[in-house]
Amino acid sequence: MEINGDVVDLPIGWRFQPTDEELLCSYLAKKVGCGPLPAQVIKEIDATEFFSKHPWDLVDSLSKEENIETEWYFFIHGAGYLHGKMKKNRRVGDENGIGYWRSIGKEDPIYDGDGNVYATKIYSTYFLAKPNGQIKKLKKTHWKMEELRLLNFHSTREDDENLHEEEWVVARITRGNDERL
Template sequence: MGDKISLPPGLKFFPTDEDLVLHYLYRKVKLLPCYSDFIAEIDLHSYNPWELPGKASGGSKEWYFYSQKPRNYRKNSIKYRPAASGHWRVTGMDEPISNGSTIVGCKRSLVFYTGKAPSGTKTDWVMDEYSLLESTTRECKKRGSSRTVSGDWVLCRIKERGLHSEMKCEEDDDDEGTELSAMDEIFFSLADDFDEITSPINQQFAAAFLH
């Protein structure tokens, strides 16, 4: 747990919602081969969200985990999920995840609140929780219990909204503050001279001069 993965230069782990459900969560439940090193397995509800980045397999803006819902919170109607010093609160409507025309899972958005539910203080920590449909889970178990893992597994993506805004501002500031090097200035100067020489009017003067 928490072992850092190493990707080739230029590659980043940015899976789509469909990738997470079909190629990671479903394959984990079915005990099929998958890229297990990319997503750590933890008891998500034993930690505060700011403790999770150090336990992830990688990532600097988003962190991914496999986790199981606590037994008392496995019903889809439960709005609150316990955590170390607060709780995760479900927001909005579930978003279906499809494989072609077949819905196989859903994405649920949650926000972390410090303090005990249903009160508490809202934070900038958010979570996307991916789960398989109950029919899909039953199908996996029906095909052979020796080929499935027990429990109600979910795949979670954790991020901090304020962190994303700060990183975006820093990137914009870097772009605005970029200065031309001496070689860049020489290049653009030569490019301007070339444009002047190759313009139609200057070409006419050059042709008349040569003749």
Template sequence: MGDNGFNMPPGFRFYPTDEELVVHFLHRKAALLPCHPDVIPDLDLYPYDPWDLHGKAMCEGSKWYFYSRRTQSRVTGSGYWQPMGMEEPIYSNGKRVGMKKCSAFYLGQQPSDEGVKTSWIMQEYGLPDSISSTRSSSRRRSSKIDYSKWVVCRVYERNCDSDDDDGTQLSSLDEVFLSLDDLDEISLRNFT
């Protein structure tokens, strides 16, 4: 798993779903509960450019994972993270357990229309306000740190196969995910 310093058994792969990142990792982090295995490090994202995450964040393949504090500053040394679209809810057993926000990395100074969009993407997972405010109210009395403001991030570089790609074309994987936007129309009976 890269040069992270994590001692994992041979064959171990870290490939969590959105639900698993929120339920099994972020909720435990926010509640100050131990997480086994404790493989995701704490990292202040914003001083680092995405290509500097290797060796600092947990790496699996071409994806980096880390916890960070939720902050309004999204500026790094070489650029900034610009949110893309709306936040998406994350569900587990029919209950909303988290939110997912996607951002693209731009080179340049924020806010500037002249920033150059890169192929780096960040998926930032946070707790819904209703969950985080409930959990943090009891902790504020016992600690000066508000643990409800933690997020878990997945950063990766999107592959660009085309030389004339201007950043507006979708990858085939993105097109598949977009075609699945209305899962209510899909019946599991068709697959059995």
């Protein structure tokens, strides 16, 4: 497996399948706080690059053997949140678009042990755009994404003025049994 340009050798049969809590506490909180990660197994990518590619183009380079994996993870930098809000549809590709990530519903709160909301999760489905890129003519695919983000994370950086533009999220992308859709 190649992550952030480094080849990571994992034991035979090992699968990275963390819970939401593990993703948030052991990975995302440490990523945002510049702490050491338990393992370098989540690809880091800028939102501009992430939302310029079809899901297959994002995950092809992460799988040693084609079509065996069905779940991938990304740290996305600048993921499109602006003060806790995001667009319902996020165009993928150029101005004509090759598709859209469409969010399903509202952000779901994630609670800590004391019952306080400390993170949110939003679900999205990938839709292929018709040749003219019109949002009303989309074909639903089997690609799904869950984005998790921390709330009220206090940065230790002195330059917090543009912090919302530099927000990190962790995304879990899954695919169904479709052929390259």
